[in-house]
Amino acid sequence: QVQLVESGGGLVQPGGSLRLSCVASGSIFSINAMGWYRQAPGAQREWLTRIITDGGSTTYADSVKGRFTLSRDYAKNTVYLQMNVLKPEDTAVYYCNAKSRYKDYWGQGTQVTVSL
Secondary structure, three states: OEEEEEEOOEEEOOOOOEEEEEEEEEOHHHOOEEEEEEEOOOOOOEEEEEEEOOOOOEEEOOOOOOOEEEEEEHHHOEEEEEEOOOOHHHOEEEEEEEEOOOOEEEOOOEEEEEOO
8 A cells, every 4th residue: 555645735826836745655666656636626637747656757737837847756755746837727636646556546635726
């Protein structure tokens, strides 16, 4: 089993920045990839970005490319999502995700609200 704990959400004005963190624990050796999703009210969960743990390649959804950056600290078993130039439409609950060969793991989510 893998446990994921997110932090770093909050209220930010349009154009501002936030950094989300996700700490993984448990059977970390089984993780093939880690990433971030978000879910706005009334919408489906949206994939944002993913890093492959073996090799480290990172991909982004078009909606966040150039504004959001995923990074990883292997020593701390932590992935980060740096979010810049935030827009009101970025308002959502953000979820950390870890994929093993047979299962998806999710954090509890952290709220990000972009508003004046």
